[in-house]
Amino acid sequence: MSALALxxxxxxxxxxxxxxxxxxxxxxxxxxxxxxxxxxxxxxxxVVAVVIALVIALPVGLIVGHTGRGAFLVGGLAxxxxxxxxxxxxxxxxxxxxxxxxxxxxxxGVVDHHGALPYLIPVEIVLVLLAIPPILTNTYAGVQxxxxxxxxxxxxxGMTGAQVIRKVELPCALPLIMSGxxxxxxxxxxxxxxxxxxxxxxxLGQFIVNGVQTINDPHTGYPAMVGAGLVVAALALVAEVSxxxxxxxxxxxxxxxxxxxxxAGVHAPDGSVVGMELAGV
Amino acid sequence: MIRFExxxxxxxxxxxxxxxxxxxxxxxxxxxxxxxSGCGKTTSLRMINRMIDPSSGRIWxxxxxxxxxxxxxxxxxxxxxxxxxxxxxHRTVIxxxxxxxxxxxxxxxEARAQALELLERVGLPANFADRYPAQLSGGQQQRxxxxxxxxxxxxxxxxxxxxxxxxxxxxxxxxxxxxxxxxELGKTIVFVTHDIDEAxxxxxxxxxxRVGGTLAQLATPAELLSRPAxxxxxxxxxxxxxxxxxxxxxxxxxxxxxxxxxxxGEELSTACDRARDGWTLVVDAESQPQGWLGxxxxxxxxxxxxxxxxxxxxxxxxxxxxxxxxxxxDAALSSPSGRGVIVHEGGSFxxxxxxxxxxxxxxxxxxxxxxxxxxxxxxxxxxGSTHNAGSTHNAGAAP
Numbered sequence: 001m002s003a004l005a006l007x008x009x010x011x012x013x014x015x016x017x018x019x020x021x022x023x024x025x026x027x028x029x030x031x032x033x034x035x036x037x038x039x040x041x042x043x044x045x046x047v048v049a050v051v052i053a054l055v056i057a058l059p060v061g062l063i064v065g066h067t068g069r070g071a072f073l074v075g076g077l078a079x080x081x082x083x084x085x086x087x088x089x090x091x092x093x094x095x096x097x098x099x100x101x102x103x104x105x106x107x108x109g110v111v112d113h114h115g116a117l118p119y120l121i122p123v124e125i126v127l128v129l130l131a132i133p134p135i136l137t138n139t140y141a142g143v144q145x146x147x148x149x150x151x152x153x154x155x156x157x158g159m160t161g162a163q164v165i166r167k168v169e170l171p172c173a174l175p176l177i178m179s180g181x182x183x184x185x186x187x188x189x190x191x192x193x194x195x196x197x198x199x200x201x202x203x204l205g206q207f208i209v210n211g212v213q214t215i216n217d218p219h220t221g222y223p224a225m226v227g228a229g230l231v232v233a234a235l236a237l238v239a240e241v242s243x244x245x246x247x248x249x250x251x252x253x254x255x256x257x258x259x260x261x262x263x264a265g266v267h268a269p270d271g272s273v274v275g276m277e278l279a280g281v
Numbered sequence: 282m283i284r285f286e287x288x289x290x291x292x293x294x295x296x297x298x299x300x301x302x303x304x305x306x307x308x309x310x311x312x313x314x315x316x317x318s319g320c321g322k323t324t325s326l327r328m329i330n331r332m333i334d335p336s337s338g339r340i341w342x343x344x345x346x347x348x349x350x351x352x353x354x355x356x357x358x359x360x361x362x363x364x365x366x367x368x369x370x371h372r373t374v375i376x377x378x379x380x381x382x383x384x385x386x387x388x389x390x391e392a393r394a395q396a397l398e399l400l401e402r403v404g405l406p407a408n409f410a411d412r413y414p415a416q417l418s419g420g421q422q423q424r425x426x427x428x429x430x431x432x433x434x435x436x437x438x439x440x441x442x443x444x445x446x447x448x449x450x451x452x453x454x455x456x457x458x459x460x461x462x463x464x465e466l467g468k469t470i471v472f473v474t475h476d477i478d479e480a481x482x483x484x485x486x487x488x489x490x491r492v493g494g495t496l497a498q499l500a501t502p503a504e505l506l507s508r509p510a511x512x513x514x515x516x517x518x519x520x521x522x523x524x525x526x527x528x529x530x531x532x533x534x535x536x537x538x539x540x541x542x543x544x545x546g547e548e549l550s551t552a553c554d555r556a557r558d559g560w561t562l563v564v565d566a567e568s569q570p571q572g573w574l575g576x577x578x579x580x581x582x583x584x585x586x587x588x589x590x591x592x593x594x595x596x597x598x599x600x601x602x603x604x605x606x607x608x609x610x611d612a613a614l615s616s617p618s619g620r621g622v623i624v625h626e627g628g629s630f631x632x633x634x635x636x637x638x639x640x641x642x643x644x645x646x647x648x649x650x651x652x653x654x655x656x657x658x659x660x661x662x663x664x665g666s667t668h669n670a671g672s673t674h675n676a677g678a679a680p
């Protein structure tokens with residue numbers, strides 16, 4: 001049997017078993033250009049983008065939800081951002097914006113390569129634009145869904161606007177905010193592969209970009225592309241599960257409905273049954 | 282004391298919710314604002330703690346102008362209870378109750394200790410402290426709502442239809458306990474409701490408002506029933522005014538008739554011997570009335586058994602000796618034997634009255650009231666002040 005399978009366009013590719021072989025080779029994980037090195041970069045790009053998006057979208061969503069002002073902007077902006085062609089925008093910004101950035105600093109752990117910052121910034125801009133809509137719309141919707149009576153009570157008891165947001169609206173909206181954050185993270189992890197198109201940058205997309213050039217190479221070609229793709233998917237799953245666990249801890253049981261079992265058998269004083277009662281007044 | 286001084290709320294679209302309202306809610310009393318929807322009662326209430334700002338006029342809390350200072354500071358000193366309780370779903374019951382003390386800077390431990398005490402006060406067992414609002418019934422939530430409003434011990438409480446979202450049985454219970462609590466605490470309370478019965482039951486004074494945000498009548502409940510200021514108030518107060526007004530008339534010493542009774546567990550034949558007009562009153566070991574036993578319906582062979590609770594007719598209500606004419610009349614009317622059961626304060630049997638005996642008392646009283654009313658009418662016709670009638674029924678009516 002041939003080691004190469006025929007593709008639709010007539011070219012050939014190695015069988016899937018080669019992907020398993022490639023992933024099982026420790027050299028491909030720990031080497032200087034191994035999976036772990038690019039995985040770390042990928043996580044860094046993702047975390048930076050999501051944190052920036054959170055810092056922008058969370059306060060805006062909370063304030064718009066609290067005041068009710070600018071709600072139409074949230075909807076329009078979020079939908080518009082969703083339609084952004086990410087790869088096209090990265091290419092555009094790298095060509096147009098990067099030459100104007102003269103920052104050559106390195107940031108240990110984030111930007112290790114001297115001169116990479118002018119290219120990282122455009123990529124992060126695109127990732128942030130992608131990460132904002134789910135967080136923004138979910139935060140807004142979460143605040144909107146807070147029981148109006150609870151809000152009225154909070155204000156009526158003397159909470160300031162900021163206290164109402166912090167002590168009532170944010171905790172009550174947290175399940176929706178967390179699900180928005182989760183979809184942002186997923187989207188950014190998947191899209192951060194485009195960072196490899198920019199000079200000096202990497203991430204797991206590096207294997208995919210390189211692999212296209214050398215598709216038939218057993219070390220850097222097709223097996224590496226598929227292997228890196230699988231690692232991206234695994235990373236997304238790990239992130240999702242981690243955030244679900246975080247959500248369990250940060251969302252109040254009163255909101256999530258996961259109550260602790262209470263001792264049964266005590267009834268409220270309501271609803272007692274009386275045979276002969278005092279005549280009502 | 283809360284004083285409205287020509288307070289108007291006009292919205293930008295021209296709607297006038299409250300129109301030159303003058304009103305005084307005296308300290309330590311319950312002032313009920315009542316009226317049809319759109320009469321501005323809730324708006325008036327919400328202007329007191331500046332949830333809504335008046336367009337013109339002033340509202341005074343004792344000698345303090347509420348318009349001065351920060352609204353949040355003002356609100357922390359005023360208890361606030363709303364229709365659906367508005368508990369914070371993410372906080373446990375005890376943390377809900379501790380909200381205002383924490384805002385005011387009380388330590389967490391102290392605030393929780395106070396909150397626990399308050400829960401008991403509003404009739405919730407201590408093991409409710411760690412539950413979340415979603416785990417409570419509507420009535421229980423509203424108890425927590427009341428406890429939360431009381432937590433910082435504010436002298437003034439605002440209550441916006443607090444009991445209207447619960448079923449009638451629980452509502453009646455909450456109302457009773459609210460009155461008991463107010464008896465202990467003596468807060469200055471402004472209470473909004475659309476239910477005239479609730480207004481009459483709870484109010485020390487009742488302000489009836491009409492659509493357009495003007496005051497139709499400010500009076501004590503008894504006065505509202507006996508002397509509605511105009512056709513609107515009369516219509517709003519509704520049917521059965523005469524009967525309901527008896528709820529404010531003390532029965533005084535009624536001509537009680539003693540009644541041979543049987544205790545639970547005694548022979549049925551004894552009960553038959555003691556029956557009058559076919560009915561015997563059955564009491565328990567503490568001689569508290571349990572119900573009426575109709576001996577005519579009993580089969581002959583059944584008479585060999587003893588008196589059990591299952592045999593009793595529970596239709597009759599009980600009236601206390603110190604109760605009102607309404608209770609006494611109701612006891613007589615509802616009793617299957619036609620004899621109303623009157624009990625001592627402790628609940629033990631005191632005697633019975635018939636409806637005609639109560640009616641005689643009512644008529645005697647009505648004659649007295651008519652006499653008073655004639656002098657009142659004479660006063661009005663003479664154009665004199667009505668204040669010497671010892672009432673506030675017209676005070677503060679809109680010009």
